[in-house]
Amino acid sequence: MxxxxxxxxxxxxxxxxxxxxxHARGFRSVPRAEDADLIVVNTCAFLTSAxxxxxxxxxxxxxxxxSGRCRKLVVAGCMVERYRKELEISLPEVDQFVxxxxxxxxxxxxxxxxxxxxxxxxxxxxxDESMPRLRSTADHTCYLKIAExxxxxxxxxxxxxxxxxxxxxxxxxxxxxxxxxxxxGVKELNLVAQDLTAYxxxxxxxxxxxxxxxxxxEQLDSLSEEDYWLRLFYAYPVGVTESLVRRIKDSKNIxxxxxxxxxxxxxxxxxxxxxxxxxxxxxxLIEKLSKIAPEVALRTTFIVGFPGxxxxxxxxxxxxxxxxxxxxxxxxxxxxxxxxxxFDFPEQVDPELAEERRARIMEAQQQxxxxxxxxxxxxxxxVLVDGAHSDTDLLLSAxxxxxxPEDDGEVIINDVSESLRCDDGSFDAAQLVGNxxxxxxxxxxxxxxxxxxx
Numbered sequence: 311m312x313x314x315x316x317x318x319x320x321x322x323x324x325x326x327x328x329x330x331x332x333h334a335r336g337f338r339s340v341p342r343a344e345d346a347d348l349i350v351v352n353t354c355a356f357l358t359s360a361x362x363x364x365x366x367x368x369x370x371x372x373x374x375x376x377s378g379r380c381r382k383l384v385v386a387g388c389m390v391e392r393y394r395k396e397l398e399i400s401l402p403e404v405d406q407f408v409x410x411x412x413x414x415x416x417x418x419x420x421x422x423x424x425x426x427x428x429x430x431x432x433x434x435x436x437x438d439e440s441m442p443r444l445r446s447t448a449d450h451t452c453y454l455k456i457a458e459x460x461x462x463x464x465x466x467x468x469x470x471x472x473x474x475x476x477x478x479x480x481x482x483x484x485x486x487x488x489x490x491x492x493x494x495g496v497k498e499l500n501l502v503a504q505d506l507t508a509y510x511x512x513x514x515x516x517x518x519x520x521x522x523x524x525x526x527x528e529q530l531d532s533l534s535e536e537d538y539w540l541r542l543f544y545a546y547p548v549g550v551t552e553s554l555v556r557r558i559k560d561s562k563n564i565x566x567x568x569x570x571x572x573x574x575x576x577x578x579x580x581x582x583x584x585x586x587x588x589x590x591x592x593x594x595l596i597e598k599l600s601k602i603a604p605e606v607a608l609r610t611t612f613i614v615g616f617p618g619x620x621x622x623x624x625x626x627x628x629x630x631x632x633x634x635x636x637x638x639x640x641x642x643x644x645x646x647x648x649x650x651x652x653f654d655f656p657e658q659v660d661p662e663l664a665e666e667r668r669a670r671i672m673e674a675q676q677q678x679x680x681x682x683x684x685x686x687x688x689x690x691x692x693v694l695v696d697g698a699h700s701d702t703d704l705l706l707s708a709x710x711x712x713x714x715p716e717d718d719g720e721v722i723i724n725d726v727s728e729s730l731r732c733d734d735g736s737f738d739a740a741q742l743v744g745n746x747x748x749x750x751x752x753x754x755x756x757x758x759x760x761x762x763x764x
Contacts, residue, residue: 311337311417312346314371315446316364317354319502319543321387322446323437323455325352328386328408328416330442337417339444343371344378348417350408353389355472357645364389365401372403384408384416391472392649395427410473411435433459433474439487448696450497450744451715456484456526457503462546464573465584465651466613466644469504478509481526489533497694497744498539499530500715506542507549520551527554531561537746539694539711543569547595548586552602559603565711568599569609575630576623579616582655589626596635607637607712614671615644615664617655624667631674637682638718641671679719683754690764693721693749695742706739706763708749719757721749727764 311332315325328350329339340346349371353364374380386408390397397407407422408415410433415423425431436458437443445452459474460467488499503509510522530540540563545554547570558564574580577589587595599608612627631639643664646653691710699705699722706723713719731737742763749761 311348311350312340312343313350313352313446314343314367315352316367317352317356317360317388319453319500320455320458320504321352321354323443323453323502324387324410324413325350326443326445327413327437327441328352329444329446331414332417333444334442335417343380344374346374347379348382348384349374349380350384350386350416353385353387355388355392356467356469358647359645361389361392368401368404375403382406382417386410386413386416388472390426391433392468394429398422398427409433413437414441433472434477436477436479438479438483439490447715448744449495450694451500451696452491452496452498453500453502454484454488454491455479455502457505457509460504461508462505463584463651465582465655466573466616466647468647468649471649473504476505476508476512478512478522481522481529484526485529485533488530492534492536492538495744496538497746498541498715500541500543501530502543504544505549506545507554508546520549520553523549524553524557527557527561527564531563538563540564541567541711541714543714545570547572547592550595550599552598555599555603555606558606566603566606567609567712567714568606569714571611572596573611573613574616574619574623574627576619576626579619579623582618582652583613583616584651593630600635608635609638609640609714609718610636611640611642612671613642613644614667615659615661617644617652617659618657619644619659619667624670628670628674631671632678634678634682636675636678637712638714639671639675640717641668641675643668679757680754683757683759686751686759687753688751690748690750693723693747693761693763695723695745695747695763696720697743698739703739706742708747708761708763710749710759719759721751721759721761722755723749723763724752724760725762727762730763 343349351368354360382405384406385404390407390409407426409426457478459476460469461476580588693708696707699707708721726737747763750764751759751761753760
């Protein structure tokens with residue numbers, strides 16, 4: 311069998327649950343879809359562009375029924391939740407559709423279940439440590455999903471419709487899985503959820519969620535005497551407290567890193583987006599975090615081209631980004647999604663203008679990154695070695711604890727000290743990959759650093 315994953319890190323976890331379930335029933339993974347009897351496509355449907363990518367991938371895989379070995383094509387994930395019965399009509403090439411509630415049953419039946427397309431059904435599945443999971447990431451890094459779904463009312467977002475109400479995993483389940491992963495040699499646990507800072511709000515109410523997350527982090531921070539990293543992704547800003555940031559700052563294993571999607575800084579746009587902090591609250595939060603924990607790298611995302619966004623709004627965002635608060639940002643153009651509240655908003659922004667605005671914000675951040683990275687030249691810092699560089703086996707890729715996997719740049723290792731080399735002057739990359747080391751930074755290359763492993 312072969313499984314194709316589209317979309318975010320949370321989807322990666324779902325795919326790994328399906329992989330584990332399939333392997334437990336005797337299926338064997340093959341690296342090429344052309345050689346698979348069963349092909350599963352786990353889809354994303356957050357944006358129209360993701361849906362288009364999903365359809366293209368499904369049609370590409372369906373061609374392998376005639377040109378390859380494929381005998382059964384299964385489609386799972388967010389597209390099934392978003393479109394339900396429509397998919398069966400528009401994609402007759404698919405043999406089975408699997409809802410996000412049926413991850414453990416993928417490949418079991420010969421056809422789509424009646425419940426999968428039930429319009430009244432609301433997603434409820436929440437995996438735990440007892441379920442089979444076969445990791446697809448590198449051996450030393452892993453995503454650990456601590457909650458599912460979302461209750462936030464953002465006007466541009468359809469995640470609550472696709473993924474259902476917010477629901478937290480029990481802390482003992484998370485701790486058991488984390489302990490198992492560390493024992494298996496994982497060095498980096500990336501905590502993910504649609505709304506990380508809401509963790510535990512479904513246990514004792516929204517007001518208790520901050521303490522639930524803090525207590526969970528305290529326990530996760532003391533699971534092993536060995537070195538490991540804990541990284542926090544997707545923290546909803548209204549739930550980011552001073553206590554949380556101090557926990558990150560003062561912990562042994564939690565990375566000096568926090569991902570908190572802000573989406574904009576304009577009062578007008580944030581109000582239309584239904585973001586509760588507003589401009590003053592957002593500015594106050596970021597300034598406070600930068601003051602009490604300047605060593606914590608902040609990552610955020612912004613949406614430009616939102617309906618009603620003006621030149622004044624984009625100038626405010628440009629100025630905010632240029633202030634240099636953020637180590638990493640992602641900028642996306644607004645996408646019209648029919649199920650979103652904002653779909654019917656007036657004053658829609660021309661897509662070309664939205665792209666121009668995106669380029670302006672990215673240029674502002676590039677200036678920030680250039681200044682920030684230059685400060686590291688000549689310094690030594692701990693890194694986690696990921697493996698061979700994507701461009702050549704002559705280089706290694708590594709990351710500091712303020713660089714998350716995939717999107718935040720890297721430390722390119724172009725030299726290794728004599729102490730790490732063999733007698734003949736060579737070095738064994740396999741002994742370095744997946745382990746922590748110390749890098750001396752020698753130069754800046756775009757969004758990346760270059761250094762020597764010492």
